[in-house]
Amino acid sequence: MNSILNQNSLESEAIYILREVVAQFDNPVLLFSGGKDSISLVRLAQKAFYPAKIPFPLMHIDTGHNFPETIKFRDQLVEELGLRLIVRSVQDDIDRGISVEEKGKYSSRNLLQTNTLLNAIDEFKFDACIGGARRDEEKARAKERIFSIRNDFGEWDEKNQRPEVFDMLNGKIDIGQNVRVFPISNWTELDVWEYIKRENIEIPSIYFAHDREVFERDGLIWTASKYVYKDEDEITKTKRVRFRTVGDISCTAAVESNADSIEKIIEEIRDSAISERGARIDDKRSEAAMETRKQQGYF
Amino acid sequence: MEVLKIATAGSVDDGKSTLIGRLLYDTKSLTLDKIEAIDRLSKKNGLDYLDFSLATDGLVAEREQGITIDVAHIYFSTPKKSYIIADTPGHIEYTRNMVTGASTSQASIILIDARKGVIEQTYRHFYINNLLRVKEVIVAINKMDLVNYSEEVFNNIIQDFEELKARSDFKDQKLTFIPVSALWGENIAEKSNAMSWYDGQTILEHLEDLKTEDFVEQTQARFPVQTVVRPKTDEFHDYRGYAGKISGNSFHIGDEVTVLPSGTKSTIKEIHFFNESFKEAPAGSSVTISLTDDINVARGDMLVKTSEVPNEKKLLDATVCWMDNKPLIPGAKYVIQHNTNSVLAKIDKVEGNVNTNPEVVSQEPNLKLNDIGNVRLKLSKCIFADSYNSNRANGRFILVDTQTNTTAGVGFIK
Ligand SMILES: Nc1nc2c(ncn2[C@@H]2O[C@H](COP(=O)(O)OP(=O)(O)O)[C@@H](O)[C@H]2O)c(=O)[nH]1
Numbered sequence: 001m002n003s004i005l006n007q008n009s010l011e012s013e014a015i016y017i018l019r020e021v022v023a024q025f026d027n028p029v030l031l032f033s034g035g036k037d038s039i040s041l042v043r044l045a046q047k048a049f050y051p052a053k054i055p056f057p058l059m060h061i062d063t064g065h066n067f068p069e070t071i072k073f074r075d076q077l078v079e080e081l082g083l084r085l086i087v088r089s090v091q092d093d094i095d096r097g098i099s100v101e102e103k104g105k106y107s108s109r110n111l112l113q114t115n116t117l118l119n120a121i122d123e124f125k126f127d128a129c130i131g132g133a134r135r136d137e138e139k140a141r142a143k144e145r146i147f148s149i150r151n152d153f154g155e156w157d158e159k160n161q162r163p164e165v166f167d168m169l170n171g172k173i174d175i176g177q178n179v180r181v182f183p184i185s186n187w188t189e190l191d192v193w194e195y196i197k198r199e200n201i202e203i204p205s206i207y208f209a210h211d212r213e214v215f216e217r218d219g220l221i222w223t224a225s226k227y228v229y230k231d232e233d234e235i236t237k238t239k240r241v242r243f244r245t246v247g248d249i250s251c252t253a254a255v256e257s258n259a260d261s262i263e264k265i266i267e268e269i270r271d272s273a274i275s276e277r278g279a280r281i282d283d284k285r286s287e288a289a290m291e292t293r294k295q296q297g298y299f
Numbered sequence: 300m301e302v303l304k305i306a307t308a309g310s311v312d313d314g315k316s317t318l319i320g321r322l323l324y325d326t327k328s329l330t331l332d333k334i335e336a337i338d339r340l341s342k343k344n345g346l347d348y349l350d351f352s353l354a355t356d357g358l359v360a361e362r363e364q365g366i367t368i369d370v371a372h373i374y375f376s377t378p379k380k381s382y383i384i385a386d387t388p389g390h391i392e393y394t395r396n397m398v399t400g401a402s403t404s405q406a407s408i409i410l411i412d413a414r415k416g417v418i419e420q421t422y423r424h425f426y427i428n429n430l431l432r433v434k435e436v437i438v439a440i441n442k443m444d445l446v447n448y449s450e451e452v453f454n455n456i457i458q459d460f461e462e463l464k465a466r467s468d469f470k471d472q473k474l475t476f477i478p479v480s481a482l483w484g485e486n487i488a489e490k491s492n493a494m495s496w497y498d499g500q501t502i503l504e505h506l507e508d509l510k511t512e513d514f515v516e517q518t519q520a521r522f523p524v525q526t527v528v529r530p531k532t533d534e535f536h537d538y539r540g541y542a543g544k545i546s547g548n549s550f551h552i553g554d555e556v557t558v559l560p561s562g563t564k565s566t567i568k569e570i571h572f573f574n575e576s577f578k579e580a581p582a583g584s585s586v587t588i589s590l591t592d593d594i595n596v597a598r599g600d601m602l603v604k605t606s607e608v609p610n611e612k613k614l615l616d617a618t619v620c621w622m623d624n625k626p627l628i629p630g631a632k633y634v635i636q637h638n639t640n641s642v643l644a645k646i647d648k649v650e651g652n653v654n655t656n657p658e659v660v661s662q663e664p665n666l667k668l669n670d671i672g673n674v675r676l677k678l679s680k681c682i683f684a685d686s687y688n689s690n691r692a693n694g695r696f697i698l699v700d701t702q703t704n705t706t707a708g709v710g711f712i713k
Contacts, residue, residue: 005570005577007584009302015585016544019525023598023639047573048585051538052530136374163395163622165402165709168636168697172704186383188374
């Protein structure tokens with residue numbers, strides 16, 4: 001037995017939030033993207049309810065444009081922890097005519113993901129969706145509450161947010177509303193990496209430096225893949241790269257890197273000059289990109 | 300790494316955004332693409348310097364109106380510490396945001412425009428910091444460049460502020476005055492040459508010296524139960540643990556505890572965090588506690604040491620900050636959420652409305668949005684609460700509107 005517990009304050013806060021979700025909602029779900037943030041959330045949930053199993057399912061909104069590594073990783077994790085995984089796919093919604101594919105040079109399925117997510121929330125009647133968004137990621141995220149209320153259409157009304165005082169979380173909602181919950185709101189990218197290191201958490205291989213067929217556009221590095229639109233004069237070559245976020249392959253840019261271990265990644269981030277979201281093309285579309293997407297129900 | 304949370308308060312245009320932007324820039328927390336964006340926008344606005352207020356101005360609506368309308372959280376770090384700044388707007392009508400920001404902060408920065416000195420809104424900013432018991436307050440006297448970096452102006456403002464302090468009932472609060480120019484980065488992270496008469500610390504130096512452990516409240520231990528953990532697996536067949544976050548002080552294995560409200564007594568058998576067990580867990584830890592006796596404990600209950608049972612209250616006197624458009628009136632019913640416990644409350648009396656100037660108490664029979672006043676509540680069931688000043692975690696509550704479900708107000712128990 002250990003003598004005195006010395007808990008990290010960000011970790012105790014996240015665990016406190018996860019427990020409030022289970023206590024205050026009937027039907028929560030953890031939105032699992034396969035990225036490092038949602039993987040860390042799974043670990044936090046394990047800790048929050050141990051020795052019981054995580055008392056909610058995971059849901060992956062699959063754009064169909066995945067890095068194969070992340071899907072393999074997802075399935076292993078779910079199997080290991082004996083969790084229930086729900087997958088809802090953008091492709092199905094396109095096939096059913098509910099969503100229409102974007103076209104052209106900057107096309108991605110990021111916006112369509114919102115549609116599929118909202119349909120899934122409706123289908124399963126989830127009242128709380130736990131996500132790994134962090135307030136340091138982007139300006140609009142900086143205003144997000146920990147319990148963020150969405151209306152029937154998944155919309156975020158940023159001007160009418162409930163005040164959140166101290167650590168008191170008010171999860172009371174009307175029928176039809178649901179809540180997005182952000183337990184690692186107060187973490188930074190570096191906090192997440194340090195947690196992964198301390199906890200020895202496994203993450204998909206694409207976070208580490210590897211050789212990959214890529215091409216450059218607008219100063220960013222894109223994966224050569226059948227899912228990524230490429231002009232004929234855009235030439236691919238092999239580069240040593242890694243990814244800082246894991247999303248839809250068509251809108252997640254790589255960074256040149258030799259960081260092939262967690263320690264090196266942490267070092268790299270400490271002196272890095274590109275912010276994490278700088279590597280996601282869909283935010284560059286306009287200054288207010290994230291805010292507009294959030295108002296429409298994007299996670 | 301240590302995390303220090305800071306709230307900011309100042310009137311519009313006192314330079315809050317600029318100061319925060321400066322802190323970010325000087326600590327190299329702004330990434331290249333953000334600096335480029337600031338540069339681009341500054342030029343677009345016809346400025347020949349970097350307008351650091353652009354580093355924090357968040358939402359589109361705010362950019363259009365040029366104001367901050369909600370609490371934004373801003374992150375930066377130094378090799379020593381991580382910082383989270385709750386950027387709270389200074390308009391009088393936004394008291395609720397300031398209370399929100401200060402509620403999660405250990406320290407606060409109050410801005411004063413050196414040209415204007417202590418103004419009515421400063422009273423309110425200071426009052427809120429006292430009400431919430433924010434221990435560490437930095438008074439940044441900004442725009443010193445516009446008063447020729449005058450020491451006399453600085454000293455006069457300190458004197459005015461000391462008068463405010465003399466009237467406060469929170470004697471443990473530490474006030475630090477720092478003359479700065481946020482725009483030119485004087486005394487923010489770097490010592491000012493223009494103000495060689497000032498030999499104190501810069502804002503950043505001062506923040507770096509604060510120790511987060513000094514801010515953990517040391518009082519009586521409380522353990523509000525969030526949820527009951529019952530694995531029902533072969534290995535943990537009869538395990539029944541209570542999940543929650545400890546406040547006030549440590550719990551140890553072997554502590555004799557009383558479960559509230561039932562009053563049942565038992566002893567702590569185990570303290571778990573994940574797959575490890577501990578002899579002691581300090582305030583602030585999220586743990587799972589099991590007891591030696593098989594008794595009925597549910598969410599909303601609270602474990603306390605048997606020698607430290609808080610008062611049983613059915614009538615609450617509290618200072619309430621009102622956060623809803625619908626005014627608080629006598630006779631109205633709300634759900635009071637106190638820790639993990641919720642009971643119905645009826646507003647018995649609204650006794651007075653604390654004005655900007657704490658000495659002026661008007662006798663309004665209701666509280667409107669952004670008012671702070673004295674309220675008596677009648678509860679449908681007893682709660683076990685402390686006064687906010689003796690136990691912050693167990694001395695506060697929120698009021699939830701039974702129709703709209705919104706968080707309508709926050710209360711500090713007397
Ligand atoms: N001369 C001078 N101007 C300042 C200083 N700090 C801020 N300002 C200017 O005051 C105006 C308001 O600043 P801002 O940071 O937006 O104020 P906020 O409303 O408190 O966030 C802007 O035009 C700033 O450039 C300062 O130290 N000196």
